[in-house]
Amino acid sequence: MVPPVETPVGKLGLSICYDLRFPELSIWNRKKGAQILSFPSAFTVNTGLAHWETLLRTRAIENQCYVVAAAQTGKHNEKRVSYGHAMVVDPWGAVVAQCSERVDMCFCEIDLGYVEEVRTLQPVYSHRRSDLYNVNVNEVDKEELDFNFATFPIDSKTIFYRSAHSFAFVNLKPVLDGHVLISPKRVVEKLTDLTDEETSDLFITAKKVQVMLEKVQNVHSSTVCVQDGEDSGRTVPHVHVHVLARRPSDFGGNTDDLYKNLADHDKNDKIKPRTPEEMAAEAKKYREAMRL
Secondary structure, three states, X not given: OOOOEEEOOEEEEEOOHHHHHOHHHHHHHHHOOOOEEEOOEOOEHHHHHHHHHHHHHHHXXXXXXXXXXXXXXXXXXXXXXXXXXXXXXOOOOOEEEEOOOOOOOOOOOOOHHHHHHHHHHOOHHHHOOOOOOOOOOOOEOOOOOOEEEOOEEEOHHHEEEEEOOEEEEEOOOOOOOOEEEEEEOOOXXXXXXXXXXXXXXXXXXXXXXXXXXXHHHOOOEEEEEEOOOHHHOOOOOOOOEEEEEEOOXXXXXXXOHHHHHHHHOOOOOOOOOOOHHHHHHHHHHHHHHHHO
């Protein structure tokens, strides 16, 4: 996912051709600050006649953005003819510039003041029912920053994955070989205090981490759990998901012992804290595996 880019004429959301049929990407771009949406395209004559203008105007109206759509035109070979009709639509949904099917160019002025006027006149984005439906995107965050786990600083060298709202890191005192944690970046005590966007991001990230961990640890099972509150055995007041690679021999075959061990492992003097070097080496291995 590439966020909108700054241009001399406004903040531009980048999409192409077939993306036009899927409103979620345009909604995400608008939420990220886009004032203009672009769709360089090569629609066929049949789909162009039926859908091109309708879809472009729809994306403009629902997101209150200018839509700029360059379009290939003409006969490419015996089997392929492109529709053309490059077009610019304003935030109210009016076609303000258009080419014919010829090789041609059209021009229009982008008025960002008009974008704000339309959004003020009809503030549809503040009326969206995000409590009922939402566009959830698991964005990868590549900035190598430290984060806090409650009041404990987590060194970036021990973090192996970051999304828009979450970070995954290796454990200081793992219960099993292959025991990692995922937390929201925002320090929140209870799972129920997370926004829907943060909740979605946290568990999508947990699933990605689980897939990676099972491959690296060469196992076929995992435990994924949240201790939500002190009485559940949680010792750090910051929401976190435990992901543990599981084997038949864990705890002498007594699977239920996991939860007792999770509740006690931070206080258990028999489990020695790992060195920063050990944790960084494990995180590096997982970081590389997440990229595959």
